[in-house]
Amino acid sequence: MSALQTRLQVLPQPRLWGLWVLSLSLIVLALGFYAINSARFTTDEFTLDQDLSRHHDGIFNVVALSIGTIFSPAGGVLIIAAVSLFLLIVRKSPVNAVAFGAVAASGWLSSQFFKAVIARPRPDPALLFNPLAPETGSNSFPSGHVALAVGLAWAFWFLARKTRWARITAILGICIPLVIAWSRLYIGVHYPSDVVASLLAASAAVVLFAAVWNQYQRRVLPRVPLLGRFGPLAPTVSEDRSANQ
Known part of the structure; x- marks a missing residue:
């Protein structure tokens, strides 16, 4: 069982991971600065929000607003905490619990960094035909809701990889962020480039975190004695050798 309890001790890490992080981050920054400096680009993007606002439907309204609540900051904290506690207490997997929570949080919090740098105003709800949940402020780019979903x-995919759940997890991992991206445009609180940037920013943050985790977690986790009371912090020698063969 301990091999499963420590399966996230080493996270998947692409070759040239630093180049991936740098490239994705530069794309996000370039898109963000272009968006805030091109009035025409913003106007063209806003036409999609306006068109969706003209075609609001009762059922879709409920779905979009419910998604907004579930993946809100409070909802994000609850989701991450619930899964992490389940892994820690029920599955007795402190390594997996910490890794899961940190991966999800890193993807989510990436949006806050780029929001601070770009400071793009949200779409003007007064210009929408039917503003469902008007939001204002300079925190439109990128979408925190979508970044949370990507994180x-x-x-979840790191947990499910190399198991029978890997395929369905990957499919859901693609579909759910796209549905949430649609919901943010449907409500009218983000521009299309905001949600696209979230996909890239959150993925860059996860790649960066995976590299840091793989480098330092073996040194850091054993220094937190409380974690060891819930389960193993490392696989046995035989399990470690098997995993590397």
Whole structure:
């Protein structure tokens, strides 16, 4: 069982991971700065929000608003905490619990960094035909809701990879962020480039975190004695050798 309890001790890490992080981050920054400096680009993007606002439907309204609540900051904290506690207490997997929570949080919090740098105003709800949940402020780019979904998608896939659940997890990990992206445009609180940037920013953050985790977690986790009371912090020597063969 301990091999499963420590399966996230080493996270998947692409070759040239630093180049991936740098490239994705530069794309996000370039898109963000272009968006805030091109009035025409913003106007063209806003036409999609306006068109969706003209075609609001009762059922879709409920779905979009419910998604907004579930993947809100409070909802994100609850989701990450619930899964992490389940892994820690029920599955007795402190390594998996910490890794899952940190992966999901890194993807989610990436949006806050780029929001601070870009500071793009949200779409003007007064210009929408039917504003469902008017939001204002300079925190439109990128979408925190979508970044949270992407962070969770990566975290769940890391848990499910090389198991029978890997395929369905990957499919859901693609579909759910796209549905959430649609819901943010449907409500009218983000521009299309906001949600696209979230996919890239959150993925860059997860790749960066995976590299840091793989480098330092073996040194850091054993220094937290409380974690060891819930389960193993490392596989046995034989399990470690098997995993590397």
